[in-house]
Amino acid sequence: MGQEIHTIIIGGGPAGLAAAIRLGRHHRVLILEKEAECGGKLNQWDKLFPDFEDAKTVRQTLLQRLPENVTVQTSANVTEVAQESGKWKVTLQNGETHIAPTLLLATGFEPFNAIRKEEYGYGIYPNVITSVELESMIAKGEILTREGKKPQSVAYIQCVGSRDEKVGNHFCSVNCCICAVKQSIEVKQLLPQANQFCFYMDLRMSGRNYEERYRESQEKYHVNFIRGRVSETSVTANNQILVKAEDTLLSRPIKMKVDLLVLMVGMEPSPSTRQFAEKLGISDPYGYFVSQNSETADNATVHKGLFVAGSAKRPMPVPQALKEGEAAACEIAGYLSDNL
Amino acid sequence: MPSNYHPFIWPFCIGALLLFGLLIVKFCRWLLHLDKIQRKQCLKNIISFKTVAAIWECLRECLFHRNIFRKNWVLGYMHLSFALGWFMLIVVGKAEASCYSHTFWEAPWLAIFFRFFENGSQDYFMPELFTFAMDFILAWILSGILLAWCKRLYSRLLGMRKTTRHTWYDRIGMTALWCIFPFRLLAESATAAIRQNGGWLTQTVGDWMSFLPVQSLELPLWWAYSSVLCIFFVCLPFTRYMHIFAEMLLIFLRKWGVVEGNRKSGYTECEANACSRCGICIDVCPLNTAAGFQNVQSVYFIRDLRQGRLTEEVTNNCLMCNRCVEACPVGVQSTLMRQIIRGEQKHNDSSKTFYDYLPERAGDCASAVTPDNVSDNNVMNGASATSDRNGISSPKVLYFAGCMTHLHPNIIQSMRRIFEAAQVDWHFLDEEKNLCCGRPLRQQGYHGQADQMQARIKQLIQSSGAELLVTSCPICYHSFKQEYNLEIKVMHHTEYLRQLLNEGRIRMKADQSRFAYHDPCELGRGEKIYEAPRELLQAIGTLCKVDQEKQDSICCGHSLANTVLSAAQKNQVRDEALQTLCADHPDYIVTACPLCKSAFKEGNRQQVADIAEIVSDHII
Numbered sequence: 001m002g003q004e005i006h007t008i009i010i011g012g013g014p015a016g017l018a019a020a021i022r023l024g025r026h027h028r029v030l031i032l033e034k035e036a037e038c039g040g041k042l043n044q045w046d047k048l049f050p051d052f053e054d055a056k057t058v059r060q061t062l063l064q065r066l067p068e069n070v071t072v073q074t075s076a077n078v079t080e081v082a083q084e085s086g087k088w089k090v091t092l093q094n095g096e097t098h099i100a101p102t103l104l105l106a107t108g109f110e111p112f113n114a115i116r117k118e119e120y121g122y123g124i125y126p127n128v129i130t131s132v133e134l135e136s137m138i139a140k141g142e143i144l145t146r147e148g149k150k151p152q153s154v155a156y157i158q159c160v161g162s163r164d165e166k167v168g169n170h171f172c173s174v175n176c177c178i179c180a181v182k183q184s185i186e187v188k189q190l191l192p193q194a195n196q197f198c199f200y201m202d203l204r205m206s207g208r209n210y211e212e213r214y215r216e217s218q219e220k221y222h223v224n225f226i227r228g229r230v231s232e233t234s235v236t237a238n239n240q241i242l243v244k245a246e247d248t249l250l251s252r253p254i255k256m257k258v259d260l261l262v263l264m265v266g267m268e269p270s271p272s273t274r275q276f277a278e279k280l281g282i283s284d285p286y287g288y289f290v291s292q293n294s295e296t297a298d299n300a301t302v303h304k305g306l307f308v309a310g311s312a313k314r315p316m317p318v319p320q321a322l323k324e325g326e327a328a329a330c331e332i333a334g335y336l337s338d339n340l
Numbered sequence: 341m342p343s344n345y346h347p348f349i350w351p352f353c354i355g356a357l358l359l360f361g362l363l364i365v366k367f368c369r370w371l372l373h374l375d376k377i378q379r380k381q382c383l384k385n386i387i388s389f390k391t392v393a394a395i396w397e398c399l400r401e402c403l404f405h406r407n408i409f410r411k412n413w414v415l416g417y418m419h420l421s422f423a424l425g426w427f428m429l430i431v432v433g434k435a436e437a438s439c440y441s442h443t444f445w446e447a448p449w450l451a452i453f454f455r456f457f458e459n460g461s462q463d464y465f466m467p468e469l470f471t472f473a474m475d476f477i478l479a480w481i482l483s484g485i486l487l488a489w490c491k492r493l494y495s496r497l498l499g500m501r502k503t504t505r506h507t508w509y510d511r512i513g514m515t516a517l518w519c520i521f522p523f524r525l526l527a528e529s530a531t532a533a534i535r536q537n538g539g540w541l542t543q544t545v546g547d548w549m550s551f552l553p554v555q556s557l558e559l560p561l562w563w564a565y566s567s568v569l570c571i572f573f574v575c576l577p578f579t580r581y582m583h584i585f586a587e588m589l590l591i592f593l594r595k596w597g598v599v600e601g602n603r604k605s606g607y608t609e610c611e612a613n614a615c616s617r618c619g620i621c622i623d624v625c626p627l628n629t630a631a632g633f634q635n636v637q638s639v640y641f642i643r644d645l646r647q648g649r650l651t652e653e654v655t656n657n658c659l660m661c662n663r664c665v666e667a668c669p670v671g672v673q674s675t676l677m678r679q680i681i682r683g684e685q686k687h688n689d690s691s692k693t694f695y696d697y698l699p700e701r702a703g704d705c706a707s708a709v710t711p712d713n714v715s716d717n718n719v720m721n722g723a724s725a726t727s728d729r730n731g732i733s734s735p736k737v738l739y740f741a742g743c744m745t746h747l748h749p750n751i752i753q754s755m756r757r758i759f760e761a762a763q764v765d766w767h768f769l770d771e772e773k774n775l776c777c778g779r780p781l782r783q784q785g786y787h788g789q790a791d792q793m794q795a796r797i798k799q800l801i802q803s804s805g806a807e808l809l810v811t812s813c814p815i816c817y818h819s820f821k822q823e824y825n826l827e828i829k830v831m832h833h834t835e836y837l838r839q840l841l842n843e844g845r846i847r848m849k850a851d852q853s854r855f856a857y858h859d860p861c862e863l864g865r866g867e868k869i870y871e872a873p874r875e876l877l878q879a880i881g882t883l884c885k886v887d888q889e890k891q892d893s894i895c896c897g898h899s900l901a902n903t904v905l906s907a908a909q910k911n912q913v914r915d916e917a918l919q920t921l922c923a924d925h926p927d928y929i930v931t932a933c934p935l936c937k938s939a940f941k942e943g944n945r946q947q948v949a950d951i952a953e954i955v956s957d958h959i960i
Contacts, residue, residue, distance in 0.1 A: 116941065119747040165907045167942055232746045234771070242772065253774075
């Protein structure tokens with residue numbers, strides 16, 4: 001070794017990788033990734049909304065772009081982060097330590113644990129799955145109920161664990177609306193016979209091409225969007241799911257039986273995000289990182305040399321996480337040239 | 341020497357006359373305002389042993405304050421010294437005056453101002469004994485007054501964290517009451533200083549006073565004594581002290597079997613007047629201890645109701661957890677009163693509901709969601725999957741999950757497994773139809789709608805031909821027991837599971853699990869089911885110690901009865917309950933109510949389960 005590391009990045013997801021690509025051109029960077037390989041949640045996804053970009057390709061491109069100055073250490077579980085004489089010291093589970101003048105936390109999110117919304121029957125009824133599980137079915141190209149049949153009807157429930165006072169998450173997870181649109185199109189392509197229903201509170205189609213995709217899902221793929229929150233679910237003898245809701249546009253109660261129920265789970269801070277946010281005193285009420293200033297210093301924190309980026313700050317789609325990483329890299333480079 | 345008259349008796353006499361006049365008017369009004377059923381109950385039981393029982397209870401409660409004594413003996417002593425002390429002062433004083441004047445029909449004020457009118461002749465029955473007793477009783481009352489002063493200054497001294505904040509006329513009444521006995525002491529002592537006719541207390545105080553110009557102080561003191569009596573008497577019907585008389589009537593009405601109806605009646609008014617504003621309900625209210633509300637407790641609700649300045653917010657800001665009712669020494673059913681008042685407020689509310697697409701009557705709601713309607717609204721597979729019992733004989737057990745249980749499908753699945761394991765012949769009444777037991781409507785004061793809903797469900801239950809109704813929801817259970825008047829037996833699943841276990845129809849494997857059991861309000865305080873769940877849990881693992889349990893259990897905060905609290909405030913109440921439950925570090929928090937379960941589940945990430953889930957997991 002011998003040569004000093006300039007920046008340690010915890011988390012090798014989109015934000016972490018994007019930051020390393022920018023920073024690595026002129027600085028020595030170490031990425032600490034707790035999983036066996038980099039890519040973060042990209043590894044769990046098949047295609048990305050709204051343009052059906054292949055997640056694997058995105059990941060490969062990022063990894064290929066990593067400059068030589070970047071060292072990647074996978075299966076590296078960081079247990080402690082501390083500031084020591086103006087530098088940042090990171091301790092791994094195996095006792096290994098790394099020291100650098102700057103530290104970027106890009107520890108990301110985790111999907112909401114749908115078991116907490118017991119009324120939707122996740123973990124109780126076999127044919128209730130989450131959007132993450134549906135994505136892996138789509139990746140395999142085969143959507144089957146637990147009984148091994150092709151579902152004739154699929155329903156999606158939006159905002160599972162987001163915008164929900166009862167579970168303490170007031171925030172919007174941003175990605176689920178468009179994700180359901182994307183997945184319902186893919187499901188229809190795989191199961192042309194299936195009827196699809198999507199229960200929503202509001203549909204927030206604010207990104208580029210989002211609205212177009214939403215329109216397409218209705219006109220071309222006949223997805224039926226119903227405004228109203230599902231109140232409860234139950235199971236029938238042949239494992240169909242009975243969904244009870246209120247259609248708030250038609251102002252009437254509604255009941256339907258579906259073969260597969262997909263819960264569009266929201267995003268919560270990952271365990272590492274929660275842990276570091278609390279430890280370093282930069283936590284918002286939900287456990288996400290708080291930046292120094294959300295307008296003018298959105299990647300810096302109140303601590304000198306400590307930066308944050310990506311969905312560890314708040315829910316965001318992949319392109320934004322990539323730009324977050326790049327923006328953080330700029331701030332870090334500036335900091336390094338001022339302080340070294 | 342003085343005859344038996346002096347003008348200073350007039351304030352007392354006028355006050356007493358006004359008091360009894362007003363009392364008669366109030367009592368008559370309440371009795372006339374009883375509704376038909378209540379009046380019938382009175383007439384049916386007025387000449388019966390129940391009246392004797394009522395007299396006995398009046399003595400026990402109104403004089404001895406047994407219930408306060410049980411909860412807090414210092415507070416009990418304080419009330420006892422006022423009530424029994426004053427009563428004795430009147431009785432013994434009357435006896436003394438009658439003996440002295442050798443007639444039972446002496447002037448009524450003689451007993452009150454006896455020392456002033458007494459002429460020193462000792463020619464009646466044991467004058468020394470009377471003098472001694474009267475002084476003793478006076479000293480006893482004064483000790484109570486001393487405690488009352490202390491309670492005002494520092495309530496914790498009497499074991500109360502918070503005492504009631506009173507209105508200005510309550511304060512006048514209270515000040516008058518506090519002055520009566522010290523003035524009596526001073527007046528009697530002044531007379532004793534002049535005429536040497538005092539007892540051990542009044543003579544001693546009189547001797548101390550003899551350096552003062554007692555000759556000129558004597559009459560003003562008697563005037564003052566008479567005047568504060570007058571002030572107290574005139575204030576009494578309008579202040580908290582009305583409870584002294586209202587409680588007696590309430591005890592009689594209760595013994596005769598009168599209960600609250602759906603509308604405000606004379607009984608409600610009598611109950612409101614029977615509240616002594618002792619403030620015991622303030623300390624036990626979780627909205628005070630956890631969420632910091634200090635104007636909504638029963639004492640303030642009833643006070644505002646009596647004074648006609650009740651706001652909807654105060655009426656609606658109540659979890660109806662009944663901790664206050666359990667603690668109330670008078671047994672005022674304040675939550676039932678709230679139900680009635682909520683109904684009145686909704687009745688007066690002119691703003692129409694905007695759910696006008698729903699069937700007009702609530703009863704139609706229950707019938708509207710039939711399997712026929714299931715095929716409506718985009719339902720793809722019309723065939724109902726439920727086991728229709730057409731042609732099969734009636735089931736033995738009818739299972740009613742309740743709407744809150746439907747939000748917890750795992751409880752229902754557990755009950756299914758248990759029914760199968762015990763080979764019970766059962767039918768699921770509300771498997772697909774959304775049936776509400778009607779209690780949430782009633783708690784909000786929609787009595788008419790609740791009646792319709794309940795009539796419809798009662799019909800469904802009775803036409804099933806089942807022998808036993810089992811429900812998983814304590815709210816439904818309380819409703820079935822108290823509001824339905826069903827002919828078949830009703831059990832909450834905790835009781836039913838215990839019965840299955842005792843009959844050997846289910847067997848469970850034991851393990852090392854440690855459980856903390858939370859008593860749901862409606863099941864515990866509502867229906868007094870405390871042992872069944874504990875026996876079940878002890879058959880599986882060990883029960884942890886919980887500080888405030890059974891009748892003292894703290895509400896989970898997520899009661900449907902409260903429409904005012906924000907989610908954050910509900911969680912404050914929940915966290916207080918969780919704190920006591922987790923003190924002994926259990927593996928599971930176990931409850932028997934779906935609402936409590938959902939409240940606790942989002943609390944501190946402790947494992948939470950319904951008792952049916954625990955039983956189902958341990959069945960062999």
